[in-house]
Amino acid sequence: MAAAAATAAAIALIGVGGCAKMDASLDKQWMTVDFNPGTSVATALQVRAACSHIQNTPPEALPAKRTAINMMYGVVYNTTNSSPANLAQLQGCLQKFKSVEGVDPEDAGDEGD
Numbered sequence: 226m227a228a229a230a231a232t233a234a235a236i237a238l239i240g241v242g243g244c245a246k247m248d249a250s251l252d253k254q255w256m257t258v259d260f261n262p263g264t265s266v267a268t269a270l271q272v273r274a275a276c277s278h279i280q281n282t283p284p285e286a287l288p289a290k291r292t293a294i295n296m297m298y299g300v301v302y303n304t305t306n307s308s309p310a311n312l313a314q315l316q317g318c319l320q321k322f323k324s325v326e327g328v329d330p331e332d333a334g335d336e337g338d
Contacts, residue, residue: 254303254304254305255304255305255330256301256315256328258273258300258328259326259329260324260326261323262297264293265293266296269296269300269324270291270296276302276315279302279307281311282307284301284303287300
């Protein structure tokens with residue numbers, strides 16, 4: 226009987242841990258930069274570098290293949306831990322560039338839409 230109770234407790238702990246990881250992934254938020262058509266890879270990389278200094282808002286890894294098509298939506302900032310002030314700083318930085326058409330704030334709940 227004690228072994229069964231211990232097994233049940235272990236299963237419950239594993240389940241809670243799995244839920245915590247799932248909750249953490251669902252809490253992920255990011256901002257994708259939309260560039261104007263015809264923006265070069267070099268320009269997209271320049272924008273990414275110029276706005277990568279904002280606290281709590283690091284850029285995500287770049288696509289492995291850096292073509293113009295991939296880079297049009299490949300500049301992404303992780304905003305999961307960003308404050309509203311951090312987000313405002315990021316948007317202000319990005320707006321300085323004529324090549325930036327806008328930004329799309331997204332979260333894990335948006336995936337699959």
